Amino acid sequence: MGAYILRRLLLMIPVAVLVSIIVFVLVHLSPGDPVLLYAGDERDPVALQQLRHEYGLDQPLPVQYVSWLGHAVQGDLGRSLRTRQPVLEAVVERVPATLELGLAALLISVSLALLVGTLSAVRRNSPLDLLATGFTVAGVSLPNFFLGLVLILVFSLGIRLFPPGGYAPLFGEPVDNLRHLVLPAITLATASLAVNMRQVRSSLLDTFTQDYIRTARAKGLTSSIVILRHALKNALIPVVTIIGLQVGAIIEGAIVTEQVYSWPGIGKLAVDSIGGRDYPVVQTIVLLSALSYMCTTLVVDVLYAWLDPRISYGGQRS
């Protein structure tokens, strides 16, 4: 297992370098002279040239890349063009809000998917199953920004149960925080709930056809024991993969939801920065989301191999 993880980590290095090159090139493709963004109202050519030299923008692109990468690995990702705050600091202070939203959505998604997905598989073709199947197709087709607006319209502006947006600190005002969290978390959870529910159902249906389930039933075990102890445990292996990838994509999911609910997380920072052409911040968020996605993929692969002993580590059986 150790050798497998090490090998995967080593393979990640060239991919991470390629990812950093893509991010760097994308930012340099962006329209507009970056010096003008740094210079604010300054338009004196000599001063602009001075700034160009100061930021190393008069160097060839490969030199600029190496210099940027060198600073980046030391945690220096530049300063925000809008606020002059160090980029890493600006991003890190938004992490808790995004994590809170992402984990709340995941909790809703996973718990409901397990419950409804299992009932749906056990009572195949029942009204509940048909309803759940319909929801799985509809859930992935509904854009979350539209769902967010509908929820705001009904639950905030209609029956005034939850606030339409904003944020309250988790540790300062926990009850208010929870009230603000409910709608964004439901919005963010819906698409992944649909995917997870479908996966739990189809995985369980697949497991029900296995010989060991027939054996367990033949031994006289009750249905609930067969499902909970034998079927669900094995059916969850592919589900773990999908849920793991959803953890890695928390920032991606949060982008639109945070915008709709003015939730002060990384997603909202990204959208505000794109609008304000704050390229260092955009660059950092894209880079961090890619790296976190890569790391989660690695963890999922390791977890998958650990959960299912039939999976080999690069040709060797575990």
Next chain:
Amino acid sequence: MSWFIRRNPRILVGGVLVLFLLLVAFTAPLIAPYDPVEVDVSQALLPPSTAHWLGTDDLGRDVLSRVIWGSQISLKVGLISVSIGFIVGVSLGLAAGYLGGIFDLVAMRAIDALLAFPALILAIAITAALGPQIENAMIAIGVVAVPVYTRLTRGQVLSVREREYLVAARTVGVPPLRIVLRHIFPNITNPLVVQATLSIAFAILAEATLSFLGLGAQPPTPTWGADIFYSERWLVNLKWWMSVGPGLGIFLAVFSFNFLGDALRDALDPRLRRSA
């Protein structure tokens, strides 16, 4: 063909839904009751009525007409971006799978790097870099789709490349390009067709999201995502109809392609067919 559809009625349902969408998009100039960009402030913010089935927005523009015209943009982006992803991705996958060696290694590492980005983040980053225009949104969504096709095609090529008919073709001296195009490609199209259908659903959703974030077509072009973003400011005044039309448009379009894609997968994947 009719036997195939009779055995798979879900394909018929999905196909009819997609045809309906295409029909709406192609006949938009004929069926839209009003000019989608014509401003008439005397008709502003009217709720749904017989004159304006989905109401009007704050500039007096007919929401239904904008939804109908918006289908053109969505489907155009869906079809063009998926074509970009399909052509580039399948070509790369065919070459990587057939040639192997250093080309395969380099191509797949580049694909791994693209796959390392969450899809929407990459689409946002590319569109933000190229500039907020609908053409750039198409390129971005197309680039995001490339890795899926490359991996899928490469996997399929690897699974068929040692088949007897290909060994025979190589033995009698058929040129590699001809082998790939005439003997390999036609035998791996089923999963690609399924993937293309599902990718159109993703592309429509991605375009709507990019437009919602201000990175797609610019005003006053009618697009579903941008219209929902525009309507957001009127939600607090309970002018809900401005959002509902475009929202349902996105839902119907994405649902139709997802439904058709799922139905095609069930019908074309022999493993699923056996278990059904």
